[in-house]
Amino acid sequence: MTSEVQDEVVARYARSSGLTRRSRIALGVAGVLALTGVVSYIGLKQAAPPLTATVLGYQVASDHSVDVHFQVDNHDHGKPATCTVRARDYGGNEVGRLDVPVPAGRQTQVLSATIRTSSRAISGEVLDCQLT
Known part of the structure; x- marks a missing residue:
């Protein structure tokens, strides 16, 4: 085969080397938009x-x-x-803890809890709340 015929055969049957520049840019932009959407969704759920x-x-x-x-x-x-509410002593150590049930119903509820402690506490705080 001559060089011209060989070049013509290669040009006719050769595969392209991949995505075009425009396709790679479009794919990159789509990826960035998808990532932005996922991060925004997670941020809104946490906020x-x-x-x-x-x-x-x-x-x-x-x-x-x-x-x-x-x-x-x-x-x-x-x-x-x-x-979960807890009490802390002067050194910041937890000296008491209590799980307080919050009934379903109103959106805003005011509750009180008495925490029994192992020694004198100086503060009381709500540690965490979870839906059950």
Whole structure:
């Protein structure tokens, strides 16, 4: 085969080397848009949790108990929840813990809990709330 015929055969039957430049750019843009959408969705879910709790106050009742007064905002108020409240001593150590049930119903509920402690506490706080 002559060189001209060989070049013609290669040109006719050769496969292209892959995606065109325009296709690669379009694929890259689509990937960036998809990643942006996923990150935005996750961020919005984390920014507006379905359940939040705020401590309204606490009172050290004795050397072995703390009263915690807190508000629960349940955006999915059709489901019950459980909030964990705890007491800490002067060194920051946990000296008491209690799981408080939050009944389904109103979106905003004000609750109180008395935490029994192993030693004198100086604070009471809501550690976490979870839908049940």
